[in-house]
Amino acid sequence: MGRIKKKGTSGAAKNYITRTRAVKKLQISLPDFRRLCIFKGIYPREPRNKKKVSKGSTAATTFYYTRDIQYLFHEPLLNKFREHKAVAKKIGRALGRGEVGDAARLEKTHIPKIKLDLIIKERYPTFVDALRDLDDALSMLFLFANLPSTPHVPSKTIALCQRLCLEFQHYVIISHSLRKSFLSIKGIYYQATIQGQDILWLVPYRFVQRTAGDIDFRIMGTFVEFYTTLLGFVNFRLYTSVGLVYPPKFNAKSDEEGGELGAFQLEGKGVASGDEHVTNGNAPEAIASDRAQAEADKVAALPDSEESDTATALVQTGEDENTEAIDTFEPTAQDADTLPQPQASSAELASLFAPFTFYLSRETPKAPLEFILKAFGCKRVGWDSILGDGAFTTNESDTAITHQIVDRPALLNSSLPEVPDAPETANGDAPKAQWPRSAMPGRTYIQPQWVWDCINQGKLLRPDLYAPSAELPPHLSPWVKPSKGEYNPNIPLEQQELEGEAEAFEEEEMEESADDGDSDIAAAPAVNGKNKDIEAIVDRDSSVEAGEGMDLAESESDSDVREENEDTEKAQGDEWDGFESDAESDISEGEVERRQHQRELEAEAAGVSVELSLPTTKSKNAKVRKKAEKKRKQEEEERERQKMMLPRRKRKLLKRIEHGTNKRDKEAENLRSKRRRIEKASSSAIAL
């Protein structure tokens, strides 16, 4: 007979270890343990059976895998931590004795430097792994790049974060890998696709961040330390992969003047990097050449040798892009299957803003606009000199400018103060194009949102919708995939609402409004308003020129179609009725129709002109709604019938699934009703 096995000596109890025990086992302090876990990416686990693991106790505890902790045992960082502790003790002692110089020397020379290189390699064995995990790193570093320096956050760290972020942005610009961006209330989201990995990060708006509350900057600092190392290696790899020298040359003076992106100067590797110089739009040389080109355009002078070089280079790159691009396959025969192809090639996107010269007014956010415009091929971005160094031009009246981004309401000229003195212009005779005083001819004035909406839709949109002080169309997230049953603001309401929903709503509204006569009038423009809205959306989708306003005939035909639909539905409904025998209501409905017909016949016989009792909207609505309701009820019944046949376990599962869908449906319905109300209100406002 074997010995009685003791509890907790094998199985789950051995596989898991509580945090306290782990800390004790590693013989380090809790903060050190925390740092180690952050660096090594070790996180707690949830045992399947907590009771078994914690020997019967059910108290809330964090568990780690014993193997993970075992693996930490051999970590060289542990020794570093211990050394650090020893030095810290010495420094403390020196300070206690008042030997400040000694303490400073110890701190300077003896504190062990922690290198995370190997850990990075260990945690991300392949580069793609690192890219996959870059979301959090970028968000964090962009946040720290915008933080003020405090004792917790030394300025050195902030400078490092800024540098790394700008370097990364430079890579995104050069590789044209930015795909989407979104202005949210939290900040600006960007999504880049690098080596097939979608990287999404969030950059806060430039305001002082609220750091109050229980925020432990030591933890964040540990993360930042790790992320800076990671991004450093990622940047190195990215730069070298496109044949650039890492680190790029940094112009401290330009940086001091707020150059940001412009403070870096990228260099190609070796001799065969001429075209890199050209694609790099922000390097001073490139700017200089651009300027020269602009001037050359103006005077229509002969292109000098340098320009021709760049031109050929451009052509070459263009050719390269052409060969790289995917060819579109057209099916030759009708019966063949068509395979899906990516429609917008990256090359097309990369040159979205290429032919334009932008000018940013001083109230616009320079950093994101510059980044986005350059990432989408714009090489000439100018801005007000207040916004910092590195502009293509700081002269607002430069004739080369094709688009000016303005975020100011248009004011009457009289309400503006007098211009004290004419601002110096590069060419004296150029008109002073100072928004909002006067608009330059041939220049498009737009609000910043235009840029974002353009890149998200992958094409240039109508700028008049985004004119200064125009009411902007809603800014939509590019990441929401339309799914069945969910509300989609892009689609007109009619296409997504459930049958009879609108009618029910209108009926409700009508009950609310006192007189019927008014509502009849109100209903017609409502249709119009809807149409208009659809039109706007269609326009936005296709970016074609605006058509004429929808005329009444069209709307009528629309309603005809709807009636037809109703008829067919009715027919279907009849069929259903024949089968399902919801006899009473059906009979009554048929009865009503029959009676109506009878009345008409009688009246005809009597020679009285039938007062065409056109079904009022109300009654029609009621009918449609009732029908829809009935149909829904039938479907519900059918579903119930099906559910009855499920075994209990599956029924529970179904219930859980349905809980989610029901919630989604409810949300969508709420949104639809809100939109209906808004549309109604706006249409009635138009009618007035």
Next chain:
Amino acid sequence: MAPNSRKRKIATRELPVESASEEELAEGLLEGILSHSEDDSEDSQDEDVRSVVSSDIEGGSDVDEDEEDEDGDLESTEVPSDGEDEIREQIRGLKTTDGSLSKKFSQLTHELDAELRVGLEDEPVGEELEPNYTVTTDANGNPRYLYKEIEPVYDSDESDAPETTNTIGNIPLSFYDAYPHIGYDINGKKIMRPAKGEALDALLDSIDIPKGWTGLTDPATGKPLELTEEELDVLRKITRNELPEEGYDPYPEMVHYFTGKEEIMPLSAAPEPKRRFVPSKHEAKRVMKIVKAIREGRIQPYKPPAEEEEEEQDFKTYDIWADEVPRPEHSMHIPAPKLPPPGYDESYHPPPEYLPDKEEKAAWQEADEEDREKDYLPTDHEALRKVPGYERFVKEKFERCLDLYLAPRVRRNKLNIDPELLLPKLPSPDELKPFPTTCAVVFRGHEGRVRSVSVDPQGTFLASGGDDGHVRIWELLTGRQVWNVRLSDEDAVDTVRWRPGKDASVLAAAAGEHIYLIVPFSILSPDIEQSSRDILDAGWGYAASKPSATTNGAPAKEPPARWSRPSTRLESKGVLVQTTVRSTVKVVHWHRRGEYFATVSPRGQSSAVAIHTLSKHLTQLPFRRLKGLAQSAQFHPSKPVFFVATKNSIRSYDLSRQELVKILQPGAKWISSFDVHPGGDNLIVGTYDKRLLWHDLDLSTKPYKTLRYHKEAIRAVRFHQGGLPLFADASDDGSLQIFHGKVVGDLMENATIVPLKVLRGHQVKSRLGVMDMDWHPREPWCVSAGADGTCRLWS
């Protein structure tokens, strides 16, 4: 003595701050300053006096002080002669005071008096004779010695203690706010409050501020604190950072204790060693060694570590993924989940429908931070410049950090199942047609409940039996009653069943213990009538011969049933055979060929189940003892198998081999009825505990499906026998439920059961709804018997 100290005081201070003058101030409120001036005059008088006696005093001042000491506490040690002298002196003084002073004595303070007197008396007597007290008479007329105040001189013991003129102790002066005095002096006399207020202010305005005036009040006396010239001088020096004391040298010449003194006798007289003045060779050697090392470059001069190196370190200089090897897939490694991308409502300018209305906003704000579904409130900003910073940004990032390293990661299987797939594939309703949906005919005529219905094999007639003891036959399509008979007066007709087979038309009806076999000839065609009669009559002879055989063997034994002819009244109606069993028959079931029928009488114990052979008029009791209460019995539709349902199990017996085949356990508490599928492999069971159970005989003894759709007990279940995949049950809740139950010959496929229809129409009477039901032999129609006295045809 007093004048002595007094004189000294005057000599040292220019401004008189003595107690005497102060007390005068206290006495005559307003005359403070005036008396002061008087005081001055007195002082000058004193001074005069002093100038006279100074010569005498100078020499004996020491003695004087000694004496004063002794006066206080060393009286006993004094010389007796002195004492005598003193007494004499006192007497003399007494006289002199009496004589010299007028009656205004009482008005003046005694100190001042004494002073004055002493001053006067000093001249003739000299200081030895001076008494330190005065004698007055007290209230009783006895002499009272009034001692002069002891004035501590410099060397006296009390000199260190602060001079206390007010004896109230260490209490706040505010205690005396209500009184005109501010305390008591050492003699217990009241110290009057000094003048204060407007009068004093006026006076102060009129005169200039005296030198040394501080504006402070001495807390001990409550009088203004004034400083002397010397004290002011000290203060002045302190403020100038000078040494307050005159003649103090802060930097005296240093005295060298050891070197300054040439010892006459030194401790050691050894000569100075050589090493004190000859350079060390050893040291020179070592220095040369170092010099050599430096010259050769073996020793580098110390250089502080450069800062620039650190800067260099910041840049990554190599590709860490130069030789990347992908990590082998490991199930334990769970990468951190990414944050979901933002939705429409997070936009700075969302579509208006995403903006929360007032209620939602209020709800969001009111909710606890952890309960909020979203941690932001969608807001609309009409332009990008109006977008404010997001307050919770750092907090959110911090929380993300916490999640990354602190949150346990669990792989959760997302329910990515289409609910439509989960739902069973039901045949479309079109495929399921036809089935009964509406009530077509109502058969009224029964009084009381209708207990049983049966449709004849031709499908033209419906037989029903009820509580009124009648068996009625109706025309199925019209609802017309074509035939009826009253079988019993007291017993209800519990069951009616038509004999299967189209060649004859025989109805079996059970009322009480009797089973009647009926040929309703009035509604039958003659040839059918004839064949039916033949079938029933065939057994008569056999039945007559048989009992005779049994009488021989076991005369005592009662036959299981008696076959007889009913009364002529019944026979004229068509009731041809009456069989009486031992107890009340509840269920009759015909064998498919019509040759046998089984009856069940639940109370009958051993004779509960009986099988009757029609052609021989023979009754057999197949079970000697039955486990449980028999509820129902049926023949297998094709095999020689017999099913018997007891209270909670169903047994099937092979009749040919006479053995038990199977025990089905539906798990029901009380089986009410069951029916076998025409295919013979499936079986449905209805129970009083509201369940309908489908058994697949091939699968298991447990039910394949358990259906619970009724709210009340199920009374009857029946398969459609005419080839349609339908079955139905009748329940006490007044409804029938029609199901589609398709059985496929393929063993691999299970039966599909689809609920189709609930037929409502029967009323519930005394908690009984539908008592029985039957299917039409061919059409998808069914007939139900209700407790409300009606039968209904559903089509």
